[in-house]
Amino acid sequence: xxxxxxxAIREAQYxxxxxxxxxxxxxxxxxxxxGAFKATKNLSKEFPNRVFDAxxxxxxxxxxxxGAAVEGARPIIEMQFADFSSxxxxxIVNQAATLYWRTNVPCPITIRLPSGGTAGSGxxxxxxxxxxxxxxxxxxxxxxxxxxDAYWMLLDSVKLNDPVIFCEHKFLYYHLxxxxxxxxxxxxxxxxxxxxxxxxxxxxxxxxxxxxLRAAEExxxxxxxxxxxxLRSVKxxxxxxxxxxxxxxxxxxxxxxxxxxxxxxxxxxxxVTTDGFHLLDAPPMRLNSKDTPIPYHPNLWKSHRPTTSTxxxxxxxLLRN
Amino acid sequence: xxxxxxxxxxxxxxxxxxxDFRDQFLLTYQHMxxxxxxxxxxxxxxxxxGRIVGGVYLGKGQEAFSAAxxxxxxxxxxxxxxxxxxxxxxxxxxxxIIDTVRTYLGAVTGPMRGRDGNIHRGRPKEGHMAMISHxxxxxxxxxxxxxxxxxxxxxxxxxxxxxxxxGGTSTGAFHEGLNMAAVEKLxxxxxxxxxxxxxxxxxxxxxxxxxxxxxxxxxxxxGVTVDATDLASCLKAFRAATAxxxxxxxxxxIVGTLLRLAGHGEHDDASYIPDTKRQGxxxxxxxxxxxxFARDRGWMSSANLRELNEEVRRNVDQTVSKVSKEPAPxxxxxxxxxxxxAELVEGQHEA
Numbered sequence: 116x117x118x119x120x121x122x123a124i125r126e127a128q129y130x131x132x133x134x135x136x137x138x139x140x141x142x143x144x145x146x147x148x149x150g151a152f153k154a155t156k157n158l159s160k161e162f163p164n165r166v167f168d169a170x171x172x173x174x175x176x177x178x179x180x181x182g183a184a185v186e187g188a189r190p191i192i193e194m195q196f197a198d199f200s201s202x203x204x205x206x207i208v209n210q211a212a213t214l215y216w217r218t219n220v221p222c223p224i225t226i227r228l229p230s231g232g233t234a235g236s237g238x239x240x241x242x243x244x245x246x247x248x249x250x251x252x253x254x255x256x257x258x259x260x261x262x263x264d265a266y267w268m269l270l271d272s273v274k275l276n277d278p279v280i281f282c283e284h285k286f287l288y289y290h291l292x293x294x295x296x297x298x299x300x301x302x303x304x305x306x307x308x309x310x311x312x313x314x315x316x317x318x319x320x321x322x323x324x325x326x327x328l329r330a331a332e333e334x335x336x337x338x339x340x341x342x343x344x345x346l347r348s349v350k351x352x353x354x355x356x357x358x359x360x361x362x363x364x365x366x367x368x369x370x371x372x373x374x375x376x377x378x379x380x381x382x383x384x385x386x387v388t389t390d391g392f393h394l395l396d397a398p399p400m401r402l403n404s405k406d407t408p409i410p411y412h413p414n415l416w417k418s419h420r421p422t423t424s425t426x427x428x429x430x431x432x433l434l435r436n
Numbered sequence: 437x438x439x440x441x442x443x444x445x446x447x448x449x450x451x452x453x454x455x456d457f458r459d460q461f462l463l464t465y466q467h468m469x470x471x472x473x474x475x476x477x478x479x480x481x482x483x484x485x486g487r488i489v490g491g492v493y494l495g496k497g498q499e500a501f502s503a504a505x506x507x508x509x510x511x512x513x514x515x516x517x518x519x520x521x522x523x524x525x526x527x528x529x530x531x532x533i534i535d536t537v538r539t540y541l542g543a544v545t546g547p548m549r550g551r552d553g554n555i556h557r558g559r560p561k562e563g564h565m566a567m568i569s570h571x572x573x574x575x576x577x578x579x580x581x582x583x584x585x586x587x588x589x590x591x592x593x594x595x596x597x598x599x600x601x602x603g604g605t606s607t608g609a610f611h612e613g614l615n616m617a618a619v620e621k622l623x624x625x626x627x628x629x630x631x632x633x634x635x636x637x638x639x640x641x642x643x644x645x646x647x648x649x650x651x652x653x654x655x656x657x658x659g660v661t662v663d664a665t666d667l668a669s670c671l672k673a674f675r676a677a678t679a680x681x682x683x684x685x686x687x688x689x690i691v692g693t694l695l696r697l698a699g700h701g702e703h704d705d706a707s708y709i710p711d712t713k714r715q716g717x718x719x720x721x722x723x724x725x726x727x728x729f730a731r732d733r734g735w736m737s738s739a740n741l742r743e744l745n746e747e748v749r750r751n752v753d754q755t756v757s758k759v760s761k762e763p764a765p766x767x768x769x770x771x772x773x774x775x776x777x778a779e780l781v782e783g784q785h786e787a
Contacts, residue, residue: 136588137588139584139587164587165587169616170612170615170616170619172576172612172613172615172616173612174573174576174608174609174612174613175575175576175579175609175612175613175615175616176576176616177576178573178574178575178576178577178579178580178609178612178613179576179577179579179580179583179616180580181576181577181580182515182565182576182577182578182579182580182581182582182583182584183580183581183583183584183587184580184584185560185561185565185577185580185581186580186581186584186585186588187584187588188584188587188588190580190584202608205570205573205609206573206576206609209568209569209570209573210568210570210573210577212774213568213774214560214566215774215775215776216551216773216774217548217551217552217556217566218547218548218558218559218560218566219549220560220561221776252774253774253775255775255777255780275777275780276776276777277775277776277777277780303780304779304780350782351780351781351782352782354782354783
């Protein structure tokens with residue numbers, strides 16, 4: 116008996132609906148059809164009148180969630196793909212993110228963003244939006260890399276009294292499995308040491324955690340012990356755990372699947388160089404996707420994003436410095 | 437079902453003038469007058485300089501249309517999402533004018549505590565949504581409040597209402613929000629003040645349909661038009677529309693034709709409005725029209741009006757004077773936290 120990352124997301128929504136009558140789900144094709152990825156499969160049957168098909172109106176979906184939250188509801192909004200949240204961008208960054216600060220009324224909404232690339236998905240079904248939203252004050256941005264985090268962090272997100280952008284990675288939906296979901300180990304805001312090491316630190320999040328772990332395995336054959344830090348949430352970012360890791364290893368590779376300009380990896384480097392410059396034995400490195408839209412064909416796609424081999428190559432350069 | 441928008445505007449006739457209607461008319465007139473006097477004061481404070489930072493955005497000429505909606509709503513039970521030119525509607529809904537003055541002056545005692553200003557104010561927990569500047573985006577928020585109440589079983593006969601102008605109807609948010617409200621059959625009033633100019637842009641550059649109300653049929657909702665300079669007709673239109681919404685009739689669109697009798701803000705002399713328009717029927721001052729209407733029917737005497745004027749002016753002056761003495765926000769007392777969960781607020785990471 117095992118559970119996938121996607122099933123964990125469904126299970127968490129099941130429990131949120133079961134345990135809290137103020138929770139409801141709103142999104143395109145999520146009711147009877149169960150969602151484009153089946154993340155809400157059977158939920159409308161199990162919770163009649165709590166799971167709704169939305170018109171193709173991301174702006175209105177988020178706006179309605181905000182109004183519902185003011186009235187005491189805790190809506191979960193499913194974006195069919197993270198990419199389409201750009202249509203709801205205004206409601207997210209200007210209405211949801213500012214509501215508490217402007218009016219003292221909290222805005223407990225969770226917006227699920229099926230994120231990141233999969234082969235063949237192309238420029239508009241592959242994007243990683245975490246950095247865009249993290250830029251705005253008033254939002255919490257979570258990026259689970261494991262089945263347990265997908266489950267626990269979604270439940271935590273629904274309970275939070277602030278708007279949460281829940282970036283779930285589509286590449287992990289079916290492939291990533293756990294035997295069972297263990298106890299909740301860390302709250303949102305705390306990073307996890309996914310693999311301990313002493314020669315270099317990779318700080319990353321979401322699906323790239325698994326590429327980083329495979330690269331670390333590869334480097335182990337050369338006698339290097341690479342530490343992998345899984346941020347879990349990119350905002351808040353657990354700077355203390357990052358700095359403590361760099362203090363142990365003296366070397367930093369910031370790794371992300373998103374576009375290279377600015378973003379999460381730039382933020383990691385900025386924090387380490389401003390708060391922990393003295394901890395570094397070599398210039399820190401960044402590895403991101405290429406600075407083009409995300410390509411369709413698998414040959415191009417695999418070269419567009421960081422992979423185990425490009426991460427391993429970057430680590431070797433980092434260790435030579 | 438195919439709904440055809442009513443071709444002719446809602447028009448108040450003598451048989452509509454019940455005692456109850458008269459009482460509401462007079463109450464609404466008082467809200468309009470208070471709004472006008474308050475806004476004149478805000479305009480003069482702006483021109484004097486120093487007290488008001490940022491702009492001043494007035495609803496002069498739109499008071500009848502705005503207040504005729506606000507007065508139908510019940511604070512604490514209905515949800516109101518007013519927009520820029522709804523000072524009169526907000527007063528009619530029950531917002532105390534001290535909230536307006538405190539927000540314009542940025543007083544820490546106000547609902548926005550100096551964090552936001554002028555027309556960007558509200559008390560969401562009291563059903564008064566605080567508009568953001570992005571037009572059309574409040575429609576789905578008001579709809580969401582109603583949706584949540586319906587789920588919770590607390591909707592009963594409460595309704596929502598939100599306002600927009602001719603320009604705001606061109607936004608994607610307006611379309612998405614109204615379509616969603618129609619799909620969900622929510623009891624929401626969508627009041628469109630067609631003041632013919634979005635800042636300086638005339639209707640001809642804003643939409644290509646004959647009348648904005650023509651769109652109601654496309655959304656599958658009811659729509660009516662009204663001469664928005666005529667308080668009696670506005671009241672008749674909004675009384676009927678709110679009753680239909682409360683009775684389960686779904687979204688209601690009311691398009692009012694008028695002219696903004698001020699600039700977009702007090703920094704704007706509205707020189708783009710031609711004289712022919714300024715002298716046309718849509719430029720009638722709704723306050724004067726209402727006053728004449730009431731006087732003609734013996735509902736108010738000149739003495740009543742004088743007294744009311746004096747009282748309103750005293751109220752406004754006292755409020756401004758009180759707020760002027762209140763403390764401005766102190767950056768050292770501000771907590772600078774955008775999240776309600778303090779444990780998730782990041783450190784400042786300053787050099």
